[in-house]
Amino acid sequence: MEGSGFTTGALATALRADIAEGRLLPGAPLRQEELALRFGTSRIPVREALRTLQAEGLVDYSPNRGATVAIVTDTEIQEMLEVRIALESHALRLAIPNAADADIAAARAILAEYDAAPSPESWAAMNWRFHWALYLPCECRRLLDAIERNFKHFSTAARTKISALAGKDRPQREHHRLLDLVGRGRADDAVALLTEHIRDTQRSIRATGRAG
Template sequence: MARQLTPRSSSSVGDEKPIGMGRAAGQVVIELERMIVSGELLPGQPIRQESMAERLGVSRLPIREGLRHLAAEGLVSHVPNVGYTVARLEQSEFDQIYLMRAALEPSVLRSLPHLAATDLEDVRAAGAEVTAAAGRTDLLEMRLRNHDFHFAMFDRSPLRLVVAELRRLWTMAMPYHAVYLFDPEARKRVLAEHDAMIEALAVGDNERLVTLMAEHRQGGESGTAMVLQAGGTLT
């Protein structure tokens, strides 16, 4: 049965329709991003336009438009006369994502204003959702809510273009983070680092926040890279 596309929560990954794109194609982008990030579509998996159009309840035109957009964003790969597949990161590409994150995230965090109580509460609430997902060992939910936690901070930066690029980089790497979170000790470490970030944010210590984020990023990078180096796949 065809699935009708509907708008999703503004706190979710890929929640904003790309600028200049029609509504149907924009919703296709949102839905395909969700499938990729959640692992419903795996790295290297073909995306059949006809079956996807039937599944999402749209014509093939918005499917093609959405896939072209995702190819430009690096989430899917396209081979002429063959078709589209979910992008599979090589180790060198994964390294570049983290190189760019390391270059951009400090500037974003340093640009954050001292947060009002209501804004800080939003960040705390996002952190609590990560903790709740970890308590249920719901790794998909933990990945999604982890994204929300960080962007609850990043989105308060005035550096909008930089934040938009960070969002793209995070989305590209998210399918690979599931393996890192399988480790109970890694989950504990993530939660403890989140708590420390909130403490730094609460007192307006942006330099401390930059340092904590660097340690946090390094843990995710090293844990996930082991799978890429071994040529492993996500399940």
């Protein structure tokens, strides 16, 4: 009989979105039966989707106890930012010699949108689009994949929280400087700035983690 045409892949996509956008909160149990009912399928595609998400690290699985949305502690966020530094510094270094005028222009256009963006949610989205635009010319698909995979472990909520925490001015100033350095081909300086840029985020999280 029919359902909503949800297949395993579509199910995984839907769950990923639910997690990323905070409709499913960290720690929430993911009951197979309930999800099957909600998506109009049997339990089997649900289980397969959950396995996929588990392998991606978005879901914690314990045998005979089922899946829960992965909880990401502040420590883990720090570690994910450390991975960001590792991957994105290198991608940036590879990208700079390849960056064409069109690439720079694209990044500049995103910064312009950024300047006009009103809310922390939009800052977070713009922020990522800008960074991504910088890495794109690196021409190393697996590196970009790794960056994206790491990025997906930050929920939209977490990103928005971080953006709100950092405000808009200082990151945006750094973005402009970063783009300038990239445009001049100053790889070492750009990488150093990017590293500091991410370390700033680490510091502000550490600070709020202590405060509450």
